[in-house]
Amino acid sequence: MNKHNKKLLPSALLAGIMSLTAVLSGCGNGDTADSGNKEASKQVAEGSDTSNGMKDGKYDPPITISYLRPWGPDVKFKSGEDQDNNVHTKWAHDKFGIDLKNQWISPSTNNAFETKLRLSLATNEEMPDIISYRGDLNLVRDLIDSGKFIDAGELFDKYASQTWKDAVNEDPSVWYPFMQDGKRIGIPILDYAYNGDPVMWIREDWMKKLNLPAPKTLADLEKVMDAFTNQDPDGNGKKDTYGLAIGFKNWINTWMSDAGWVFGAFGTMPNQWNKTADGKLEYGTVTAGAKQALGTLQSWMSKGYLPTQAGLYDEAKAAEDFTAGKAGIVVGPHWMPAWPLEDVKKNNKDAQYKAYPIPTGPDGKAGRHGTANVNGAVLINKDMKHPEAFFTYQNYLFDQFANPSVGGEFENGLAEGYDWVMLDGKPVTDAAHTGGYAPEKYTLTFDGARIPSLMMQTLSKLADGAEPTTPFEKKIKSSSPQSMLEAAKIVMSQKDTVLPQMFTGAPTPTMQTSNDILQKMEKDIVSQIIYSKVSLDDFDKFVAKWKSSGGDKITEEVNEWYQSVSGGAK
Structure with missing residues (x-):
């Protein structure tokens, strides 16, 4: 129905945490099966299963895992190393007797990888042992539909370590995009939870100058925006500032400089599928709450609180107005002090900014978009000789590696001389000394391994002044300014306000035929109402037309899919 159904994006695939006991238990039955799974996992992890060719934790003779994954321009190799021969492939060989070999190599840019893989599928070429991919969900579905890949969920239940299982179980819905007929074909590649969830960044020096209290509600926020627009907060004697930096060239609910949280204050989230009180899914842009939110944005635009170019601004361009000192508020992730907010002080050395919670609406509601715990999938070939x-x-x-221990192999990083070096007897990780090499990007899953909850829990803990004790905590502390820590704590304090994207499947049949016209209708009505080109009451006409033009059928299809993965999966 929207952009989230075409791409595996961090803000698009987070679904509500719910019980999937039937799905995750696979073929197991009771304590006996669970005990057997743990033992099998232990055998694989420790290498005691000699029946598969492992001796003392290594394959002897070595085996090869052929694989495909896109290689991004951010992956940097030392001279003499490449995708098949580098510090990580050497580690895998030495540690496990596993040789990692690309079936072919293609960059991630300009859809080169996707084009080549689709051609391989179309010509029925032999697939590698593993395909690891994050990107176009339609391509993932094509791979699943090819029938060339095994029910990886059964393998996961049998062989995955408890640490890995616990990480996946933080949000069992990460399986949803990669399921077919109740089977878990793709293993989700996990990402850090809440990493893209927004907070409200406000020019604190302007707040102090105008003696404004912290805004807790939309009504409070309007007073702040009015002051920022009309009371010359930068003191230059000109009326050249405004309240809120937003851009909706792409979507009204996006990863930065968005206005999704305004809709959240009225109990919905636009251009995504939300769960209703009765357990059904509804499209957020066609709800009564969306109409109220659009009316609010229309009012703000008419009062000069928003940039007149908001409809032409993308996310980054809108944020530039904040960093340039034109706007006093921007909404976005906790990590914005790293980029782009550092430019605020480049433009004005006396500028200060601070994170605040997302405000509540007239009924006390607050809502924000969520961040997916998943950013891709691993598919395992049915013909792989050693899937374990x-x-x-x-x-x-x-x-x-995901949360290394003191004294452990990865205490300082993945590989000495790459992501860390010894300097004056101490491990150092900054790029000025390491050369900026990131060997975790050489791994089969792009980032090594991530436990979703770990990052934000760590940031929140450090925000409270706790001393870092683990290697992960020390690494985060050394790279995170206090403003980022405090923002992360705010994110976690409002975690119950998340309105997650609940539809993470492939485009439904009616989406494939009707998406373009429905998306155009949606964007048009959002823009026209905000700019007062049409009456707010025209929203009702849009909803009726949306429903009759395929929206009702899509709603039916989306709910059939949701039932199949959340209630019908066995």
Whole structure:
């Protein structure tokens, strides 16, 4: 129905945490099966299963895992190393007797990887043992539909370590995009939870100058925006500032400089599918709450609180008005002090900014978009000779790298001389000394292994003044300014306000035929109402037309899908 159904984006695939006991138990039955799964996982992790060719934790003779994954321009190799021969492939060989070999190599830019893989599918070429991919969900569905890949959920239940299982179980809906007929074909590649959830960044020096209290509600916020627009907060004697930096060239609910939280104050989230009180899914832009939110934005635009170019601004362009000192408020993730907010002080050395919670609406509601715990999937070939080998490899990264222990192999990083070096007897990780190499980007899953809850829990803990004790905590502390820590704590304090994207499946049949016209209708009405080109009451006409032009059928299809993965999966 929207952009979220075409791409696996961090803000698009987070679904509500719910029970999927039937799905996650796979073929297991009771305590006996669970005990057997743990033992199998232990055998793979420790290498005691000699029946598969492992001796003392290694394959002897070594085996090869052929794989495909896109290689991005951010992946940097040392001279003499490449995708097949580098510090990580050497580690996998030495540690496990596993040789990692690309079936072919293609960049991630300009859809080169996707084009080549689709051609391979179309010509029925042999697939590699593993495909690891994050990007176009339609391509993932094509791979699943090819029938060339095994029910990876059964393998996961049998071989995954407890650390890895616990990480996935933080949000079992991460399986949803990669399911077919109740089977978990793709193993979700996990990402950090809440990483893109927004807070409200406000020019604190303007707040102090105008003696404004912290805004807790939309009504409070309007007073702040009015002051920022009409009371010359920058003191230059000109009426050249405004309240809120937003841009909706792409969507009204996006990853930065968005206005999705305004809709959240009225109990909905636009251009995504939300769960209703009766357990059904509804499209957020066609709800009564959306009409109220658009009316609010229309009022703000008419009063000069928003940029007149908002409809032409993308996310980054809108944020530039904040960093340039034109706007006093911008909404976005906790990490914005790293980029782009550092430019605020480049433009004005006396400028200050501070994170605030998302405000509540007239009924006391607050709502924000969420961040997915998943950013891709791993597919395992039905003909892979040693499918357990992938778990040998990935279990170790989850158990040893995702949250490394003091004195452990990855205490300082993945590889000395790459992401860390010894300097004056101490480990150093900054790029000025390491050269900026990131060997976790050489791994099969792009980032090594991530436990979704770990990042924000760590940031929140450090925000309260706790001393970092673990290697992960020390790494985060060294790279996170206090403003970022405090913003992360605000994110976690409002975690119950998340309105997650609940539809994470492939485009439904009616979406495929009707998406373009419905999306155009949606964007048009949002823009026209905000700019007062049409009456707010024209929203009702839009909703009726949306429903009759395929929206009702899509709603039916989306709910059929949701039932199949959340209630019908066995």
